[in-house]
Amino acid sequence: MKRTATEPQHRSAVLLGLALLFVLALSITPLASDDVWINIKAGERIWRQHAIPAVDDYSFTQAGSPWVNHEWLANVVFWATWEAGGVNGLIFLKAALLLLTALVLLRFARAEEASPVVTALMLAAVAFAASDRFIERAHLFNFLMIALYLQALFRAREGEPPRLWRLPLLQALWVNLHSGAILGPMMVGLFLAGAGARAVLGRSQGQDRANAKWLAATLGLVVVASLANPYFGSSLLYPFQQAGMSLYRQYVFEWMPIWSPVYSGTPMALLFYACVGFVAVTFLVGAHRPSLEDLLVTGFFFVLALSAARFTAKFEIAALFVATRRLRRLRPSPRFATGAGVALATAIALVVALGNPIRAGVRPFGLGLDSRRFPEGACKILESVPGGVRLYNQYDLGSWLIWRLDPHIKVFIDGRNQVFPESLYREYLSANESPDTLNHVFEKWGIDAVLLDNDARIPAWLSARPDWHLVWWDDFTFLLLADRPGREALLAEHAYRVIHPALPTFEADLRRALARTPDDVIRELSRAAREAETAALPRAILASCCHALGRNEDAARWQHEADRLHR
Numbered sequence: 360m361k362r363t364a365t366e367p368q369h370r371s372a373v374l375l376g377l378a379l380l381f382v383l384a385l386s387i388t389p390l391a392s393d394d395v396w397i398n399i400k401a402g403e404r405i406w407r408q409h410a411i412p413a414v415d416d417y418s419f420t421q422a423g424s425p426w427v428n429h430e431w432l433a434n435v436v437f438w439a440t441w442e443a444g445g446v447n448g449l450i451f452l453k454a455a456l457l458l459l460t461a462l463v464l465l466r467f468a469r470a471e472e473a474s475p476v477v478t479a480l481m482l483a484a485v486a487f488a489a490s491d492r493f494i495e496r497a498h499l500f501n502f503l504m505i506a507l508y509l510q511a512l513f514r515a516r517e518g519e520p521p522r523l524w525r526l527p528l529l530q531a532l533w534v535n536l537h538s539g540a541i542l543g544p545m546m547v548g549l550f551l552a553g554a555g556a557r558a559v560l561g562r563s564q565g566q567d568r569a570n571a572k573w574l575a576a577t578l579g580l581v582v583v584a585s586l587a588n589p590y591f592g593s594s595l596l597y598p599f600q601q602a603g604m605s606l607y608r609q610y611v612f613e614w615m616p617i618w619s620p621v622y623s624g625t626p627m628a629l630l631f632y633a634c635v636g637f638v639a640v641t642f643l644v645g646a647h648r649p650s651l652e653d654l655l656v657t658g659f660f661f662v663l664a665l666s667a668a669r670f671t672a673k674f675e676i677a678a679l680f681v682a683t684r685r686l687r688r689l690r691p692s693p694r695f696a697t698g699a700g701v702a703l704a705t706a707i708a709l710v711v712a713l714g715n716p717i718r719a720g721v722r723p724f725g726l727g728l729d730s731r732r733f734p735e736g737a738c739k740i741l742e743s744v745p746g747g748v749r750l751y752n753q754y755d756l757g758s759w760l761i762w763r764l765d766p767h768i769k770v771f772i773d774g775r776n777q778v779f780p781e782s783l784y785r786e787y788l789s790a791n792e793s794p795d796t797l798n799h800v801f802e803k804w805g806i807d808a809v810l811l812d813n814d815a816r817i818p819a820w821l822s823a824r825p826d827w828h829l830v831w832w833d834d835f836t837f838l839l840l841a842d843r844p845g846r847e848a849l850l851a852e853h854a855y856r857v858i859h860p861a862l863p864t865f866e867a868d869l870r871r872a873l874a875r876t877p878d879d880v881i882r883e884l885s886r887a888a889r890e891a892e893t894a895a896l897p898r899a900i901l902a903s904c905c906h907a908l909g910r911n912e913d914a915a916r917w918q919h920e921a922d923r924l925h926r
Contacts, residue, residue, distance in 0.1 A: 370696055371475035375465060377703035378479035378486075382461045384710040385490045386454035388722045390446050391729035392495040393755045394774050395437060396762035398430065402438025405431055411589055415778045417761045419749065419769040420804065426778050427590050429597055432535035433497035447726045449495045456499040461486070463506040464679060470514060473687040476696045481686075483703055484637075485679045488630035489672035491717045498669070501539035502676055504529060508543060509656070509680045512550045515570060516652055523577040530584035538597040542673075544585060547578045549659055553651035597777055606781045610788060611754075613669040622668060626717050631671045635661065638678045641685035653681050731924075736890045737810055737831045737838040738763050740853055745845040748808035751801065751817075753836065754787065756810065771804070794820050807841040818861035828854035829861055832887060833894035837861050858883050860900075869904070877908055888917070895924035 397417070405411055415426045428434070440448045461482055468478040492498065507529055511522040526547065533540040554571035585595055601607070601614075608614045615621055622628040638657055642649050656677050664674035691699070714721040734756070741748055741764065750768055752760055757773020764770075772779055772787050790800040797817060800806070809827075811817055818837040821827035830853040831838040837860075840846065857872050857879045859865060873880050881904060887897035902917035 370693075370700075374475050374479040374696065374700055374703065377700060377707065378482045379458060379461055379465075381483045381703055381707050381710070382457055382486045383454055384707050384724060385486055385715055386457045386493055387450060387724055387726065388493070388715065389725055389727050389729040390450055390495055391722075391732050393732070394758045395449060395495040397758040397773060397775065398434045398437040398497060399441045400438075400762045400765065401428060401431070402434035402436070402441075405435055406438060415775075417765055417770060418757075418772065418778070420771055420783055421778050421780075422769070424778060426775070427593055427597065429534075429538040429588070429590065429777070430497040430536065431589065432532075433500060433537060436536075437495075437497075446728045450726055453493065453495050453499060456503055457486075457493060460502045460506045460676070463503070463510055464676075464683070467506075467510045467513070467680060468683050468687075471683055471687045473683050474690055476691045476699050477686050477689050478683060479703065480699055481679055481682055483706065485634065485675045487706075487715075487717070488627075488634050489675045490715055490722075491627045492669070492672040497537045498539060500533065500536040501542070501673065504533045504536075504540070505542060505546070505673060505676055506680075508546045509677060512546060513652070513680060513684065515573065516550065516553075516650070523573050526577055527580035527584040530581045531587040534585050534588045534595070538595065540585060541595045541598050544578060544581045545659070546656070547574060547581055549655040550574055550652050551578055553655055556651055601776060604776065604781055606784055606788075607776055608667065610784075611776075614667045616665060617668040617671055618665065619668075627668065627671065630717075631664065631675070634675050634678055638682055638685075641682045649685065653684060657681050730893045731834060733759050733763075734810065734831070734833060734836045734838070734891075735763075736833070736892070737836060740831050740838060740840075740849075741768055741808065741810075744808070744840065744849060746843070748840070749805045750808045750810060751790070751804070751806045752810045753812050753815075755812075756836070760810070771806075791816055807843055809837070809839045811837060813837055813861070819863055822859050822861040829859065830854055831890060832860055832897070833891035834896045855883055855887075858887075869900070873904055873907060877904075880904060881908075888920075893924060895921045898924065 400417075401412065411428055411431045412426055415421050415424050436452070437449065440452045444451065464482060465478065468475075489502075508526060511525055515523050526543065530540060530543045533543055551571065551574040554568075554574060558568065558571060586592055608616075612621065617628055617631055642653075642657075660670075660674040660677040664671045711724045714723040738760070741750065748768060750760070751771045752773075754772055754774065757770045760768070760770050761773060772783065786800050786803075789796045791797070797820060809817060809821060812835055813832070818829070818839060821839050822829055826842045827839050828842070828850055829837060829839050830850070832855075839861075840850065840854075842850070857876060859868060862868065869880065881901070884897055884901040884904060888894065888901055891897060898917045898921035902914045902921060905911070905914035905917060
């Protein structure tokens with residue numbers, strides 16, 4: 360950053376260092392990504408077979424269907440990272456990509472001669488607002504690429520057009536990392552439109568005309584570079600195809616609009632609106648008139664963010680570049696700079712000590728796997744079923760189940776929306792509508808095992824049937840198996856006969872069972888706690904039952920374990 364009278368170099372370095380540490384603190388969280396596992400699995404296959412799979416063979420519902428894997432290079436990167444560093448390696452990869460994105464912004468702010476105090480505070484604020492998307496997925500590459508593009512394009516507007524030669528090279532890389540690469544030519548087009556509009560309106564200068572020529576040539580090269588992938592232009596069509604999948608946009612959380620009721624009052628939505636308001640204020644109070652490029656970039660990413668919540672972080676990153684330009688003449692006082700440093704240090708301490716409250720479930724600071732999200736005990740039972748299973752699985756668990764069980768067990772569905780048509784997703788949803796539609800879907804696909812979240816209605820319906828049995832459960836999921844020849848021994852060992860936590864009448868049934876056969880209740884709850892090592896719910900219920908039976912020492916022990924796991 361440029362040194363000023365009010366901002367000594369050492370103070371600037373401390374503030375910017377604190378901002379980077381805050382980004383790092385938000386990045387270091389136990390791995391809980393649902394989708395990273397298919398990246399690892401596919402990346403391993405690509406590396407070992409030296410070929411990109413052209414069809415799906417991870418599911419039994421779409422086996423043999425075309426699979427346009429627009430993230431194939433990211434798959435390889437994730438697998439290589441997993442091989443080198445395991446779970447923690449993936450967390451550090453996430454942190455490295457986010458820190459690189461932040462460093463690009465800091466370099467841009469330095470070139471703009473923006474205040475380090477203002478830059479540090481805005482970077483920290485945007486990082487917090489966008490941290491809901493700080494998860495181990497290929498979209499992290501989008502953040503870095505958007506930052507690199509905007510840095511080059513804004514600096515080119517200020518008279519450095521030779522920087523644009525990097526963009527076709529970046530595009531050739533980006534188009535193999537994520538379908539978000541379509542944003543590359545779009546961003547170049549926005550800046551070309553700005554230069555062209557000034558020419559049409561008669562406001563262009565010699566520099567603008569030169570920039571327009573550079574931008575036109577760059578746009579052509581970027582479009583050509585977009586074809587440098589195994590699928591040529593088809594991988595870039597995926598975002599437009601996804602936009603037309605109305606069913607996914609109604610039911611898949613991240614594809615819902617940020618203004619939809621499901622996001623109402625959430626920290627993610629409130630921070631997004633705050634970011635929008637802040638950028639709007641910078642347009643009013645900035646030291647100079649906003650450029651067409653400022654307006655076009657802000658408007659484009661704002662509309663994109665309104666279309667689906669998954670794009671809000673992209674808007675916040677783009678807004679950070681625009682706000683940096685708008686406030687580059689702002690010079691806070693030394694006292695304000697000291698307060699900013701204290702605020703950043705406090706924020707870092709709070710995130711490290713208490714976690715990130717960006718979602719209803721706080722993301723703690725730390726390494727390792729958030730194993731509560733992944734039902735390992737259920738997979739061990741599924742692997743032991745004689746003759747295998749036809750599994751109807753939770754959509755969100757599909758990626759992990761592929762990594763964990765393939766090739767022995769295939770999934771019904773997973774998060775690869777480019778593989779599964781809306782017709783299958785409609786079937787998946789219809790099974791949860793009524794017992795009749797459930798029977799239709801299960802008969803069509805020969806379903807004999809179910810692994811679903813505990814808020815689905817299917818486990819309750821199946822638990823009430825004599826030919827289905829609950830065999831495993833934890834805080835989030837239920838595993839049920841159907842009666843089939845050869846499963847008698849397994850069901851005798853694992854089926855729950857006394858307690859039925861999937862039923863809506865569970866609490867009343869539990870009280871009656873506890874009065875009739877207390878030892879059987881304690882035995883089944885103890886087995887649930889033993890088999891689900893990271894589950895707090897079975898332990899809390901067990902503690903309550905022990906207390907009701909007067910076994911206070913056991914109750915205290917189980918409650919202590921439940922409290923520890925719940926935290």
